[in-house]
Amino acid sequence: HSVSVSNYYKILNYNFEFPLVDADFLENLDDFEIRDDDVFIITYPKSGTIWTQQILSLIYFEGHRNRTEDMATLDRIPFLEYNIRKTDFLNRPSPRLFCSHLPYYLVPKGLKNKKAKIIYVYRNPKDVMTSFFHFSNMVVALEAANDMEHFMKRFLDGNVVGSRWFDHVRGWYEHRHDFSILFMMYEEMKKDLRSSVLKISRFLEKELSEEDVEAIVKQSTFQNMKSDPKANYDEILKYEIGKRTDEGHFLRKGTVGDWKHHLTVEQNERFDKIFQRNMKDLPLKFIWDL
Numbered sequence: 001h002s003v004s005v006s007n008y009y010k011i012l013n014y015n016f017e018f019p020l021v022d023a024d025f026l027e028n029l030d031d032f033e034i035r036d037d038d039v040f041i042i043t044y045p046k047s048g049t050i051w052t053q054q055i056l057s058l059i060y061f062e063g064h065r066n067r068t069e070d071m072a073t074l075d076r077i078p079f080l081e082y083n084i085r086k087t088d089f090l091n092r093p094s095p096r097l098f099c100s101h102l103p104y105y106l107v108p109k110g111l112k113n114k115k116a117k118i119i120y121v122y123r124n125p126k127d128v129m130t131s132f133f134h135f136s137n138m139v140v141a142l143e144a145a146n147d148m149e150h151f152m153k154r155f156l157d158g159n160v161v162g163s164r165w166f167d168h169v170r171g172w173y174e175h176r177h178d179f180s181i182l183f184m185m186y187e188e189m190k191k192d193l194r195s196s197v198l199k200i201s202r203f204l205e206k207e208l209s210e211e212d213v214e215a216i217v218k219q220s221t222f223q224n225m226k227s228d229p230k231a232n233y234d235e236i237l238k239y240e241i242g243k244r245t246d247e248g249h250f251l252r253k254g255t256v257g258d259w260k261h262h263l264t265v266e267q268n269e270r271f272d273k274i275f276q277r278n279m280k281d282l283p284l285k286f287i288w289d290l
């Protein structure tokens with residue numbers, strides 16, 4: 001009963017989201033000119049991208065912090081490889097903020113000047129998989145997930161947009177010295193949003209007043225983002241990305257440990273074995289539950 005069409009576009013050994021890619025642009029990504037003050041948020045899908053976009057947007061734009069400028073986060077921080085809004089990257093004022101799901105070996109080589117900054121956000125892969133499972137059933141352009149068993153197989157084999165989670169995280173971690181990069185963990189952000197905002201702003205060398213920090217934290221909680229149409233992508237999802245039904249949101253649950261409600265004991269054990277095999281020598285820490 002599972003239809004085995006892959007709704008992703010494999011190019012450069014990486015699975016891109018099919019309707020959103022511009023093959024010519026991707027072929028020339030290597031040479032995409034990087035400015036010293038560019039900032040990139042890089043993630044594997046479903047790991048906290050939109051959340052970090054909101055935080056960065058609030059850090060950089062006073063008009064966002066004090067709600068005087070009404071602009072969608074995606075316009076302030078577009079995806080590099082999925083230019084949904086056809087932003088003119090070359091004529092954007094500096095500092096340019098981008099986000100991306102690219103693996104380390106596909107990002108523009110100018111990022112290796114170590115002046116432009118990268119914030120890499122990672123999340124425990126059981127929650128990533130759970131979030132991705134729901135997202136796949138909601139978004140028209142993605143292959144529907146059927147049940148978790150099917151999806152888990154595809155996820156672990158890397159037959160999803162973003163390819164293998166293990167390769168993405170490992171690749172970025174092992175090549176961290178080639179870049180100016182800060183690793184942020186979704187679960188730590190969840191545990192202590194304020195400290196996370198401070199850590200990010202220090203890394204970006206952005207001075208913030210106590211009031212600024214307060215405003216940023218307040219406007220980047222799950223609850224606040226969920227009810228803020230500029231922050232939650234609901235309209236972009238509906239009109240530009242496309243949903244299968246009216247149900248569902250980009251901001252679905254925003255919790256740590258939701259995988260417990262979706263994996264059987266046996267699936268969890270199988271997952272753990274594969275996780276161990278792929279990640280045991282990596283010093284990155286993970287939090288599976290809060």
Ligand SMILES: Nc1ncnc2c1ncn2[C@@H]1O[C@H](COP(=O)(O)OS(=O)(=O)O)[C@@H](OP(=O)(O)O)[C@H]1O
Pocket residue numbers: 043044045046047048049050051127130131132134190220221222223225250251252253254255258
């Ligand atoms: N503020 C805040 N706090 C906590 N969690 C948040 C927040 N904003 C987004 N999210 C959760 O992040 C998940 C979506 O991940 P991404 O934004 O990386 O998705 S995407 O790759 O850009 O499609 C998705 O996770 P799930 O709820 O588990 O599905 C979102 O709910």
